[in-house]
Amino acid sequence: MKQLQRTSRLRTAAVGALTVCGALVLSACGSDDNSGGSGSETSKAAGNISCGGEGKLLASGSSAQKNAMDVWTQTYQSACDTTQLNYKPTGSGAGIQEFLQGKTAFAGSDSALEPGEVAKSKKVCKGGQAVDLPMVGGxxxxxxxxxxxxxxxxxxxxxxxxxxxxxxxxxxxxxxxxxxxxxxxxxxxxxxxxxxxxxxxxxxxxxxxxxxxxxxxxxxxxxxxxxxxxxxxxxxxxxxxxxxxxxxxxxxxxxxxxxxxxxxxxxxxxxxxxxxxxxxxxxxxIADAKVVGQGKDLALELNYKTQAESAYPIVLATYEIVCDQGNKKETLAATKSFLKYTASEDGQKALAEKGYAPIPEEIITKVRSTIDGLK
Structure with missing residues:
Protein backbone atom coordinates (compact mmCIF):
# COMPACT_ATOMS: atom_id res chain seq x y z
CA MET A 1 0.00 0.00 0.00
CA LYS A 2 2.80 2.44 0.91
CA GLN A 3 4.46 1.75 -2.42
CA LEU A 4 1.21 2.47 -4.30
CA GLN A 5 0.70 5.70 -2.37
CA ARG A 6 4.27 6.80 -3.05
CA THR A 7 3.97 6.02 -6.78
CA SER A 8 0.69 7.92 -6.99
CA ARG A 9 2.20 10.93 -5.24
CA LEU A 10 5.24 11.05 -7.50
CA ARG A 11 3.14 10.71 -10.63
CA THR A 12 1.08 13.64 -9.48
CA ALA A 13 4.31 15.66 -9.11
CA ALA A 14 5.40 15.01 -12.69
CA VAL A 15 3.29 13.17 -15.23
CA GLY A 16 4.98 10.38 -17.15
CA ALA A 17 8.68 10.33 -16.33
CA LEU A 18 11.03 9.61 -19.18
CA THR A 19 13.22 6.57 -19.46
CA VAL A 20 16.80 7.84 -19.55
CA CYS A 21 18.40 6.68 -22.73
CA GLY A 22 22.08 5.88 -22.43
CA ALA A 23 22.90 6.47 -26.08
CA LEU A 24 24.80 9.59 -26.96
CA VAL A 25 23.03 9.94 -30.30
CA LEU A 26 19.61 11.14 -29.27
CA SER A 27 17.93 10.05 -32.46
CA ALA A 28 18.53 6.49 -31.32
CA CYS A 29 16.38 7.14 -28.25
CA GLY A 30 13.28 7.31 -30.40
CA SER A 31 12.91 3.53 -30.45
CA ASP A 32 12.30 3.60 -26.68
CA ASP A 33 9.26 5.89 -27.17
CA ASN A 34 10.45 8.47 -24.68
CA SER A 35 7.99 11.00 -26.01
CA GLY A 36 5.32 10.00 -23.53
CA GLY A 37 2.75 11.52 -25.87
CA SER A 38 0.65 10.10 -28.68
CA GLY A 39 2.00 9.82 -32.19
CA SER A 40 -0.55 12.38 -33.34
CA GLU A 41 0.75 14.92 -30.79
CA THR A 42 4.31 14.42 -32.00
CA SER A 43 3.21 14.71 -35.63
CA LYS A 44 1.29 17.89 -34.90
CA ALA A 45 4.29 19.49 -33.21
CA ALA A 46 6.59 18.29 -35.96
CA GLY A 47 4.32 19.86 -38.56
CA ASN A 48 4.96 23.28 -37.01
CA ILE A 49 8.76 23.01 -37.25
CA SER A 50 10.65 24.99 -39.88
CA CYS A 51 13.68 22.88 -40.80
CA GLY A 52 17.05 24.27 -41.75
CA GLY A 53 20.41 22.82 -42.70
CA GLU A 54 21.48 19.22 -42.91
CA GLY A 55 24.16 16.89 -41.61
CA LYS A 56 25.35 16.51 -38.02
CA LEU A 57 24.66 19.01 -35.27
CA LEU A 58 26.85 18.37 -32.24
CA ALA A 59 26.06 19.64 -28.74
CA SER A 60 26.86 18.62 -25.17
CA GLY A 61 26.52 19.68 -21.56
CA SER A 62 23.79 19.66 -18.93
CA SER A 63 22.48 16.25 -17.94
CA ALA A 64 19.60 18.06 -16.23
CA GLN A 65 18.01 18.71 -19.60
CA LYS A 66 18.76 15.25 -21.01
CA ASN A 67 15.16 14.07 -20.72
CA ALA A 68 13.89 17.27 -22.33
CA MET A 69 16.44 16.90 -25.12
CA ASP A 70 15.22 13.37 -25.79
CA VAL A 71 11.69 14.62 -26.40
CA TRP A 72 12.75 17.65 -28.41
CA THR A 73 15.09 15.62 -30.60
CA GLN A 74 12.56 12.90 -31.34
CA THR A 75 9.98 15.46 -32.42
CA TYR A 76 12.46 17.62 -34.34
CA GLN A 77 14.02 14.76 -36.28
CA SER A 78 10.61 13.36 -37.21
CA ALA A 79 10.17 16.60 -39.15
CA CYS A 80 13.79 17.32 -40.13
CA ASP A 81 15.31 13.96 -41.04
CA THR A 82 18.23 15.53 -42.89
CA THR A 83 19.66 16.81 -39.59
CA GLN A 84 21.22 14.41 -37.10
CA LEU A 85 21.47 15.95 -33.64
CA ASN A 86 23.97 14.39 -31.24
CA TYR A 87 23.63 15.70 -27.67
CA LYS A 88 26.03 14.30 -25.06
CA PRO A 89 24.93 14.79 -21.41
CA THR A 90 28.48 15.31 -20.18
CA GLY A 91 27.61 17.83 -17.47
CA SER A 92 27.54 21.62 -17.68
CA GLY A 93 31.25 22.16 -17.07
CA ALA A 94 32.37 19.73 -19.75
CA GLY A 95 29.77 21.06 -22.19
CA ILE A 96 31.00 24.63 -21.82
CA GLN A 97 34.61 23.54 -22.33
CA GLU A 98 33.77 21.65 -25.52
CA PHE A 99 31.89 24.67 -26.84
CA LEU A 100 34.78 27.00 -26.02
CA GLN A 101 37.10 24.61 -27.89
CA GLY A 102 34.90 24.90 -30.97
CA LYS A 103 33.84 21.25 -30.87
CA THR A 104 30.08 21.84 -30.64
CA ALA A 105 27.44 24.11 -32.15
CA PHE A 106 25.94 24.90 -28.75
CA ALA A 107 26.22 23.81 -25.13
CA GLY A 108 23.73 23.15 -22.37
CA SER A 109 24.52 24.58 -18.93
CA ASP A 110 22.58 24.86 -15.69
CA SER A 111 24.61 27.93 -14.80
CA ALA A 112 25.14 31.08 -16.80
CA LEU A 113 28.56 31.74 -18.27
CA GLU A 114 31.16 33.35 -16.04
CA PRO A 115 32.92 36.52 -17.26
CA GLY A 116 36.12 34.61 -18.06
CA GLU A 117 34.17 32.10 -20.15
CA VAL A 118 32.49 34.91 -22.08
CA ALA A 119 35.92 36.38 -22.82
CA LYS A 120 37.20 33.01 -24.07
CA SER A 121 34.14 32.57 -26.27
CA LYS A 122 35.19 35.50 -28.44
CA LYS A 123 37.90 33.29 -29.94
CA VAL A 124 35.23 30.84 -31.10
CA CYS A 125 32.48 33.34 -31.90
CA LYS A 126 34.24 35.42 -34.56
CA GLY A 127 33.00 38.98 -34.26
CA GLY A 128 30.69 38.12 -31.38
CA GLN A 129 30.49 36.22 -28.10
CA ALA A 130 28.55 33.45 -26.40
CA VAL A 131 25.17 34.26 -24.86
CA ASP A 132 22.96 32.42 -22.36
CA LEU A 133 19.48 31.47 -23.58
CA PRO A 134 17.27 30.04 -20.77
CA MET A 135 15.37 27.12 -22.30
CA VAL A 136 14.51 24.66 -19.51
CA GLY A 137 13.34 25.26 -15.97
CA GLY A 138 12.52 22.92 -13.17
CA ILE A 286 11.04 30.64 -11.53
CA ALA A 287 8.43 33.28 -12.33
CA ASP A 288 10.16 35.43 -9.69
CA ALA A 289 13.46 35.30 -11.63
CA LYS A 290 15.01 38.45 -13.10
CA VAL A 291 16.99 38.83 -16.32
CA VAL A 292 20.40 40.15 -15.31
CA GLY A 293 22.31 39.47 -18.53
CA GLN A 294 23.44 42.37 -20.69
CA GLY A 295 22.50 42.91 -24.31
CA LYS A 296 21.46 39.67 -25.98
CA ASP A 297 22.55 37.63 -22.99
CA LEU A 298 19.55 36.45 -20.95
CA ALA A 299 21.15 35.09 -17.79
CA LEU A 300 18.69 34.90 -14.89
CA GLU A 301 18.89 35.66 -11.20
CA LEU A 302 16.79 33.12 -9.27
CA ASN A 303 15.20 33.80 -5.88
CA TYR A 304 16.37 30.90 -3.67
CA LYS A 305 14.97 32.51 -0.50
CA THR A 306 11.36 32.80 -1.58
CA GLN A 307 8.79 32.12 1.14
CA ALA A 308 5.79 32.47 -1.13
CA GLU A 309 3.10 29.87 -0.56
CA SER A 310 3.72 26.70 -2.60
CA ALA A 311 6.88 28.12 -4.21
CA TYR A 312 9.63 25.48 -4.36
CA PRO A 313 12.95 27.36 -4.14
CA ILE A 314 15.53 24.76 -5.24
CA VAL A 315 15.19 25.40 -8.95
CA LEU A 316 17.45 25.74 -11.93
CA ALA A 317 17.28 27.20 -15.40
CA THR A 318 19.22 25.38 -18.08
CA TYR A 319 20.69 27.60 -20.77
CA GLU A 320 21.54 26.81 -24.36
CA ILE A 321 24.85 28.60 -24.92
CA VAL A 322 25.47 29.75 -28.47
CA CYS A 323 27.34 32.48 -30.33
CA ASP A 324 25.33 35.62 -30.99
CA GLN A 325 27.58 36.15 -34.02
CA GLY A 326 30.27 34.04 -35.62
CA ASN A 327 28.47 30.69 -35.62
CA LYS A 328 29.90 28.17 -38.09
CA LYS A 329 28.20 28.55 -41.47
CA GLU A 330 27.75 24.82 -41.89
CA THR A 331 25.71 24.50 -38.66
CA LEU A 332 24.07 27.92 -38.28
CA ALA A 333 20.83 27.07 -40.11
CA ALA A 334 20.30 23.82 -38.20
CA THR A 335 21.19 25.45 -34.88
CA LYS A 336 18.65 28.23 -35.38
CA SER A 337 16.01 25.80 -36.61
CA PHE A 338 16.37 23.46 -33.63
CA LEU A 339 16.53 26.23 -31.02
CA LYS A 340 13.51 27.95 -32.57
CA TYR A 341 11.56 24.74 -32.01
CA THR A 342 12.72 24.27 -28.41
CA ALA A 343 11.72 27.86 -27.60
CA SER A 344 8.42 27.59 -29.46
CA GLU A 345 5.03 27.14 -27.82
CA ASP A 346 5.04 23.45 -28.82
CA GLY A 347 8.58 22.91 -27.56
CA GLN A 348 7.89 24.54 -24.21
CA LYS A 349 4.54 22.78 -23.82
CA ALA A 350 6.30 19.43 -24.07
CA LEU A 351 8.36 20.28 -20.96
CA ALA A 352 5.44 20.49 -18.56
CA GLU A 353 4.50 16.90 -19.35
CA LYS A 354 7.99 15.65 -18.42
CA GLY A 355 8.63 17.16 -15.01
CA TYR A 356 10.12 20.44 -16.24
CA ALA A 357 8.83 23.98 -15.87
CA PRO A 358 8.41 26.01 -19.08
CA ILE A 359 10.30 29.30 -19.14
CA PRO A 360 7.93 32.23 -18.30
CA GLU A 361 6.42 33.89 -21.37
CA GLU A 362 8.07 37.27 -20.77
CA ILE A 363 11.50 35.62 -20.83
CA ILE A 364 10.96 33.02 -23.58
CA THR A 365 9.72 35.78 -25.90
CA LYS A 366 13.12 37.44 -25.56
CA VAL A 367 14.82 34.10 -26.20
CA ARG A 368 12.91 33.67 -29.47
CA SER A 369 13.91 37.15 -30.60
CA THR A 370 17.58 36.47 -29.86
CA ILE A 371 17.51 33.17 -31.78
CA ASP A 372 16.06 34.93 -34.81
CA GLY A 373 19.06 37.27 -34.79
CA LEU A 374 21.81 34.65 -34.50
CA LYS A 375 24.47 35.02 -37.19
Whole structure:
Protein backbone atom coordinates (compact mmCIF):
# COMPACT_ATOMS: atom_id res chain seq x y z
CA MET A 1 0.00 0.00 0.00
CA LYS A 2 2.80 2.44 0.91
CA GLN A 3 4.46 1.75 -2.42
CA LEU A 4 1.21 2.47 -4.30
CA GLN A 5 0.70 5.70 -2.37
CA ARG A 6 4.27 6.80 -3.05
CA THR A 7 3.97 6.02 -6.78
CA SER A 8 0.69 7.92 -6.99
CA ARG A 9 2.20 10.93 -5.24
CA LEU A 10 5.24 11.05 -7.50
CA ARG A 11 3.14 10.71 -10.63
CA THR A 12 1.08 13.64 -9.48
CA ALA A 13 4.31 15.66 -9.11
CA ALA A 14 5.40 15.01 -12.69
CA VAL A 15 3.29 13.17 -15.23
CA GLY A 16 4.98 10.38 -17.15
CA ALA A 17 8.68 10.33 -16.33
CA LEU A 18 11.03 9.61 -19.18
CA THR A 19 13.22 6.57 -19.46
CA VAL A 20 16.80 7.84 -19.55
CA CYS A 21 18.40 6.68 -22.73
CA GLY A 22 22.08 5.88 -22.43
CA ALA A 23 22.90 6.47 -26.08
CA LEU A 24 24.80 9.59 -26.96
CA VAL A 25 23.03 9.94 -30.30
CA LEU A 26 19.61 11.14 -29.27
CA SER A 27 17.93 10.05 -32.46
CA ALA A 28 18.53 6.49 -31.32
CA CYS A 29 16.38 7.14 -28.25
CA GLY A 30 13.28 7.31 -30.40
CA SER A 31 12.91 3.53 -30.45
CA ASP A 32 12.30 3.60 -26.68
CA ASP A 33 9.26 5.89 -27.17
CA ASN A 34 10.45 8.47 -24.68
CA SER A 35 7.99 11.00 -26.01
CA GLY A 36 5.32 10.00 -23.53
CA GLY A 37 2.75 11.52 -25.87
CA SER A 38 0.65 10.10 -28.68
CA GLY A 39 2.00 9.82 -32.19
CA SER A 40 -0.55 12.38 -33.34
CA GLU A 41 0.75 14.92 -30.79
CA THR A 42 4.31 14.42 -32.00
CA SER A 43 3.21 14.71 -35.63
CA LYS A 44 1.29 17.89 -34.90
CA ALA A 45 4.29 19.49 -33.21
CA ALA A 46 6.59 18.29 -35.96
CA GLY A 47 4.32 19.86 -38.56
CA ASN A 48 4.96 23.28 -37.01
CA ILE A 49 8.76 23.01 -37.25
CA SER A 50 10.65 24.99 -39.88
CA CYS A 51 13.68 22.88 -40.80
CA GLY A 52 17.05 24.27 -41.75
CA GLY A 53 20.41 22.82 -42.70
CA GLU A 54 21.48 19.22 -42.91
CA GLY A 55 24.16 16.89 -41.61
CA LYS A 56 25.35 16.51 -38.02
CA LEU A 57 24.66 19.01 -35.27
CA LEU A 58 26.85 18.37 -32.24
CA ALA A 59 26.06 19.64 -28.74
CA SER A 60 26.86 18.62 -25.17
CA GLY A 61 26.52 19.68 -21.56
CA SER A 62 23.79 19.66 -18.93
CA SER A 63 22.48 16.25 -17.94
CA ALA A 64 19.60 18.06 -16.23
CA GLN A 65 18.01 18.71 -19.60
CA LYS A 66 18.76 15.25 -21.01
CA ASN A 67 15.16 14.07 -20.72
CA ALA A 68 13.89 17.27 -22.33
CA MET A 69 16.44 16.90 -25.12
CA ASP A 70 15.22 13.37 -25.79
CA VAL A 71 11.69 14.62 -26.40
CA TRP A 72 12.75 17.65 -28.41
CA THR A 73 15.09 15.62 -30.60
CA GLN A 74 12.56 12.90 -31.34
CA THR A 75 9.98 15.46 -32.42
CA TYR A 76 12.46 17.62 -34.34
CA GLN A 77 14.02 14.76 -36.28
CA SER A 78 10.61 13.36 -37.21
CA ALA A 79 10.17 16.60 -39.15
CA CYS A 80 13.79 17.32 -40.13
CA ASP A 81 15.31 13.96 -41.04
CA THR A 82 18.23 15.53 -42.89
CA THR A 83 19.66 16.81 -39.59
CA GLN A 84 21.22 14.41 -37.10
CA LEU A 85 21.47 15.95 -33.64
CA ASN A 86 23.97 14.39 -31.24
CA TYR A 87 23.63 15.70 -27.67
CA LYS A 88 26.03 14.30 -25.06
CA PRO A 89 24.93 14.79 -21.41
CA THR A 90 28.48 15.31 -20.18
CA GLY A 91 27.61 17.83 -17.47
CA SER A 92 27.54 21.62 -17.68
CA GLY A 93 31.25 22.16 -17.07
CA ALA A 94 32.37 19.73 -19.75
CA GLY A 95 29.77 21.06 -22.19
CA ILE A 96 31.00 24.63 -21.82
CA GLN A 97 34.61 23.54 -22.33
CA GLU A 98 33.77 21.65 -25.52
CA PHE A 99 31.89 24.67 -26.84
CA LEU A 100 34.78 27.00 -26.02
CA GLN A 101 37.10 24.61 -27.89
CA GLY A 102 34.90 24.90 -30.97
CA LYS A 103 33.84 21.25 -30.87
CA THR A 104 30.08 21.84 -30.64
CA ALA A 105 27.44 24.11 -32.15
CA PHE A 106 25.94 24.90 -28.75
CA ALA A 107 26.22 23.81 -25.13
CA GLY A 108 23.73 23.15 -22.37
CA SER A 109 24.52 24.58 -18.93
CA ASP A 110 22.58 24.86 -15.69
CA SER A 111 24.61 27.93 -14.80
CA ALA A 112 25.14 31.08 -16.80
CA LEU A 113 28.56 31.74 -18.27
CA GLU A 114 31.16 33.35 -16.04
CA PRO A 115 32.92 36.52 -17.26
CA GLY A 116 36.12 34.61 -18.06
CA GLU A 117 34.17 32.10 -20.15
CA VAL A 118 32.49 34.91 -22.08
CA ALA A 119 35.92 36.38 -22.82
CA LYS A 120 37.20 33.01 -24.07
CA SER A 121 34.14 32.57 -26.27
CA LYS A 122 35.19 35.50 -28.44
CA LYS A 123 37.90 33.29 -29.94
CA VAL A 124 35.23 30.84 -31.10
CA CYS A 125 32.48 33.34 -31.90
CA LYS A 126 34.24 35.42 -34.56
CA GLY A 127 33.00 38.98 -34.26
CA GLY A 128 30.69 38.12 -31.38
CA GLN A 129 30.49 36.22 -28.10
CA ALA A 130 28.55 33.45 -26.40
CA VAL A 131 25.17 34.26 -24.86
CA ASP A 132 22.96 32.42 -22.36
CA LEU A 133 19.48 31.47 -23.58
CA PRO A 134 17.27 30.04 -20.77
CA MET A 135 15.37 27.12 -22.30
CA VAL A 136 14.51 24.66 -19.51
CA GLY A 137 13.34 25.26 -15.97
CA GLY A 138 12.52 22.92 -13.17
CA UNK A 139 12.92 21.77 -9.58
CA UNK A 140 16.01 20.11 -8.19
CA UNK A 141 14.44 17.38 -6.10
CA UNK A 142 16.14 16.18 -2.92
CA UNK A 143 15.69 12.42 -3.21
CA UNK A 144 16.03 9.94 -0.39
CA UNK A 145 15.73 6.25 0.41
CA UNK A 146 14.88 5.50 4.02
CA UNK A 147 13.01 2.35 4.95
CA UNK A 148 9.76 3.09 6.75
CA UNK A 149 9.78 6.81 5.98
CA UNK A 150 7.69 7.92 3.00
CA UNK A 151 7.05 11.51 4.04
CA UNK A 152 10.02 13.66 5.05
CA UNK A 153 10.35 17.39 5.72
CA UNK A 154 13.71 19.19 5.85
CA UNK A 155 14.75 22.84 5.81
CA UNK A 156 17.75 24.64 4.33
CA UNK A 157 19.82 24.51 7.51
CA UNK A 158 19.27 20.78 8.02
CA UNK A 159 20.03 20.01 4.38
CA UNK A 160 23.22 22.04 4.57
CA UNK A 161 24.41 20.15 7.64
CA UNK A 162 23.49 16.77 6.11
CA UNK A 163 25.43 17.44 2.91
CA UNK A 164 28.37 18.89 4.85
CA UNK A 165 28.56 15.77 7.05
CA UNK A 166 27.57 17.61 10.23
CA UNK A 167 24.39 15.54 10.60
CA UNK A 168 25.20 11.86 10.09
CA UNK A 169 22.24 9.87 11.49
CA UNK A 170 18.63 9.91 10.37
CA UNK A 171 17.33 10.18 13.93
CA UNK A 172 19.30 13.37 14.58
CA UNK A 173 17.36 15.83 16.81
CA UNK A 174 17.25 18.44 14.02
CA UNK A 175 15.50 15.99 11.69
CA UNK A 176 13.21 14.76 14.49
CA UNK A 177 12.10 18.32 15.21
CA UNK A 178 10.95 18.74 11.60
CA UNK A 179 9.29 15.31 11.52
CA UNK A 180 7.71 14.74 14.97
CA UNK A 181 5.37 11.99 13.75
CA UNK A 182 7.90 10.00 11.70
CA UNK A 183 9.60 6.86 12.98
CA UNK A 184 13.15 7.86 12.16
CA UNK A 185 15.73 5.05 12.38
CA UNK A 186 19.32 5.44 13.54
CA UNK A 187 20.46 4.53 10.02
CA UNK A 188 23.65 6.23 8.85
CA UNK A 189 23.07 8.96 6.29
CA UNK A 190 24.74 8.37 2.92
CA UNK A 191 24.81 11.71 1.13
CA UNK A 192 25.51 11.56 -2.61
CA UNK A 193 26.73 14.55 -4.62
CA UNK A 194 27.81 15.01 -8.23
CA UNK A 195 31.38 13.96 -8.95
CA UNK A 196 31.46 15.87 -12.24
CA UNK A 197 31.30 19.64 -12.59
CA UNK A 198 27.61 20.33 -12.70
CA UNK A 199 25.26 23.28 -12.97
CA UNK A 200 22.85 21.27 -10.83
CA UNK A 201 25.46 21.33 -8.06
CA UNK A 202 26.00 25.05 -8.65
CA UNK A 203 22.29 25.80 -8.23
CA UNK A 204 21.87 23.43 -5.29
CA UNK A 205 24.78 25.00 -3.42
CA UNK A 206 23.55 28.49 -4.30
CA UNK A 207 20.35 27.55 -2.52
CA UNK A 208 22.21 26.23 0.52
CA UNK A 209 24.54 29.24 0.64
CA UNK A 210 21.70 31.74 0.20
CA UNK A 211 19.02 30.15 2.37
CA UNK A 212 21.33 28.77 5.09
CA UNK A 213 24.50 30.90 5.11
CA UNK A 214 25.24 30.04 8.72
CA UNK A 215 25.26 26.31 8.00
CA UNK A 216 26.77 26.24 4.48
CA UNK A 217 30.03 28.20 4.40
CA UNK A 218 31.21 27.02 0.99
CA UNK A 219 31.02 29.24 -2.06
CA UNK A 220 28.56 27.99 -4.71
CA UNK A 221 30.32 26.27 -7.60
CA UNK A 222 29.90 23.61 -10.26
CA UNK A 223 32.46 21.44 -8.43
CA UNK A 224 31.34 19.96 -5.10
CA UNK A 225 32.96 21.65 -2.09
CA UNK A 226 31.11 20.08 0.84
CA UNK A 227 32.86 17.79 3.31
CA UNK A 228 32.49 14.03 3.07
CA UNK A 229 29.72 12.33 1.17
CA UNK A 230 30.06 10.16 -1.92
CA UNK A 231 30.37 11.25 -5.53
CA UNK A 232 28.27 9.96 -8.42
CA UNK A 233 28.50 10.77 -12.11
CA UNK A 234 25.60 12.71 -13.57
CA UNK A 235 22.02 13.03 -12.40
CA UNK A 236 21.38 9.42 -13.39
CA UNK A 237 24.28 8.32 -11.16
CA UNK A 238 22.78 10.19 -8.20
CA UNK A 239 19.36 8.61 -8.74
CA UNK A 240 20.81 5.11 -9.14
CA UNK A 241 22.89 5.32 -5.97
CA UNK A 242 20.05 6.71 -3.87
CA UNK A 243 17.75 3.95 -5.08
CA UNK A 244 20.27 1.22 -4.27
CA UNK A 245 21.22 2.35 -0.74
CA UNK A 246 19.02 2.50 2.34
CA UNK A 247 19.75 5.72 4.20
CA UNK A 248 20.81 7.55 1.04
CA UNK A 249 20.02 11.12 0.07
CA UNK A 250 20.96 13.09 -3.04
CA UNK A 251 19.83 15.82 -5.41
CA UNK A 252 18.72 15.55 -9.03
CA UNK A 253 16.17 16.97 -11.42
CA UNK A 254 12.59 15.89 -10.74
CA UNK A 255 12.37 13.67 -13.82
CA UNK A 256 15.16 11.48 -12.44
CA UNK A 257 13.30 11.12 -9.14
CA UNK A 258 10.02 10.17 -10.76
CA UNK A 259 11.71 7.93 -13.32
CA UNK A 260 13.34 5.93 -10.52
CA UNK A 261 10.30 5.96 -8.20
CA UNK A 262 12.20 7.83 -5.49
CA UNK A 263 10.75 9.71 -2.54
CA UNK A 264 11.39 13.44 -2.51
CA UNK A 265 11.86 15.78 0.45
CA UNK A 266 9.32 18.49 1.21
CA UNK A 267 10.93 21.82 2.12
CA UNK A 268 10.12 23.93 5.13
CA UNK A 269 10.66 27.36 3.55
CA UNK A 270 8.90 29.41 6.17
CA UNK A 271 5.61 29.24 4.27
CA UNK A 272 2.48 27.94 6.02
CA UNK A 273 2.98 24.41 4.70
CA UNK A 274 6.06 22.43 3.60
CA UNK A 275 6.53 22.64 -0.16
CA UNK A 276 6.78 19.61 -2.42
CA UNK A 277 9.06 19.41 -5.46
CA UNK A 278 6.60 19.69 -8.35
CA UNK A 279 6.67 21.40 -11.71
CA UNK A 280 3.91 23.79 -10.68
CA UNK A 281 5.62 24.73 -7.41
CA UNK A 282 8.91 25.29 -9.22
CA UNK A 283 7.18 27.50 -11.79
CA UNK A 284 6.07 29.82 -8.99
CA UNK A 285 9.70 30.31 -7.97
CA ILE A 286 11.04 30.64 -11.53
CA ALA A 287 8.43 33.28 -12.33
CA ASP A 288 10.16 35.43 -9.69
CA ALA A 289 13.46 35.30 -11.63
CA LYS A 290 15.01 38.45 -13.10
CA VAL A 291 16.99 38.83 -16.32
CA VAL A 292 20.40 40.15 -15.31
CA GLY A 293 22.31 39.47 -18.53
CA GLN A 294 23.44 42.37 -20.69
CA GLY A 295 22.50 42.91 -24.31
CA LYS A 296 21.46 39.67 -25.98
CA ASP A 297 22.55 37.63 -22.99
CA LEU A 298 19.55 36.45 -20.95
CA ALA A 299 21.15 35.09 -17.79
CA LEU A 300 18.69 34.90 -14.89
CA GLU A 301 18.89 35.66 -11.20
CA LEU A 302 16.79 33.12 -9.27
CA ASN A 303 15.20 33.80 -5.88
CA TYR A 304 16.37 30.90 -3.67
CA LYS A 305 14.97 32.51 -0.50
CA THR A 306 11.36 32.80 -1.58
CA GLN A 307 8.79 32.12 1.14
CA ALA A 308 5.79 32.47 -1.13
CA GLU A 309 3.10 29.87 -0.56
CA SER A 310 3.72 26.70 -2.60
CA ALA A 311 6.88 28.12 -4.21
CA TYR A 312 9.63 25.48 -4.36
CA PRO A 313 12.95 27.36 -4.14
CA ILE A 314 15.53 24.76 -5.24
CA VAL A 315 15.19 25.40 -8.95
CA LEU A 316 17.45 25.74 -11.93
CA ALA A 317 17.28 27.20 -15.40
CA THR A 318 19.22 25.38 -18.08
CA TYR A 319 20.69 27.60 -20.77
CA GLU A 320 21.54 26.81 -24.36
CA ILE A 321 24.85 28.60 -24.92
CA VAL A 322 25.47 29.75 -28.47
CA CYS A 323 27.34 32.48 -30.33
CA ASP A 324 25.33 35.62 -30.99
CA GLN A 325 27.58 36.15 -34.02
CA GLY A 326 30.27 34.04 -35.62
CA ASN A 327 28.47 30.69 -35.62
CA LYS A 328 29.90 28.17 -38.09
CA LYS A 329 28.20 28.55 -41.47
CA GLU A 330 27.75 24.82 -41.89
CA THR A 331 25.71 24.50 -38.66
CA LEU A 332 24.07 27.92 -38.28
CA ALA A 333 20.83 27.07 -40.11
CA ALA A 334 20.30 23.82 -38.20
CA THR A 335 21.19 25.45 -34.88
CA LYS A 336 18.65 28.23 -35.38
CA SER A 337 16.01 25.80 -36.61
CA PHE A 338 16.37 23.46 -33.63
CA LEU A 339 16.53 26.23 -31.02
CA LYS A 340 13.51 27.95 -32.57
CA TYR A 341 11.56 24.74 -32.01
CA THR A 342 12.72 24.27 -28.41
CA ALA A 343 11.72 27.86 -27.60
CA SER A 344 8.42 27.59 -29.46
CA GLU A 345 5.03 27.14 -27.82
CA ASP A 346 5.04 23.45 -28.82
CA GLY A 347 8.58 22.91 -27.56
CA GLN A 348 7.89 24.54 -24.21
CA LYS A 349 4.54 22.78 -23.82
CA ALA A 350 6.30 19.43 -24.07
CA LEU A 351 8.36 20.28 -20.96
CA ALA A 352 5.44 20.49 -18.56
CA GLU A 353 4.50 16.90 -19.35
CA LYS A 354 7.99 15.65 -18.42
CA GLY A 355 8.63 17.16 -15.01
CA TYR A 356 10.12 20.44 -16.24
CA ALA A 357 8.83 23.98 -15.87
CA PRO A 358 8.41 26.01 -19.08
CA ILE A 359 10.30 29.30 -19.14
CA PRO A 360 7.93 32.23 -18.30
CA GLU A 361 6.42 33.89 -21.37
CA GLU A 362 8.07 37.27 -20.77
CA ILE A 363 11.50 35.62 -20.83
CA ILE A 364 10.96 33.02 -23.58
CA THR A 365 9.72 35.78 -25.90
CA LYS A 366 13.12 37.44 -25.56
CA VAL A 367 14.82 34.10 -26.20
CA ARG A 368 12.91 33.67 -29.47
CA SER A 369 13.91 37.15 -30.60
CA THR A 370 17.58 36.47 -29.86
CA ILE A 371 17.51 33.17 -31.78
CA ASP A 372 16.06 34.93 -34.81
CA GLY A 373 19.06 37.27 -34.79
CA LEU A 374 21.81 34.65 -34.50
CA LYS A 375 24.47 35.02 -37.19
Missing amino acids: PIAVTYNLEGVDDLVLDAETLAEIFDSKITKWNDPAIKKLNPDAKLPSTKIQAFHRSDESGTTDNFTKYLNTAAPGSWKHEPAKAWAGKGGQGADGSSGIATNVKQNDGAIGYAELSYATGNDLNTVKLDTGAKEPVEATTGNASKA
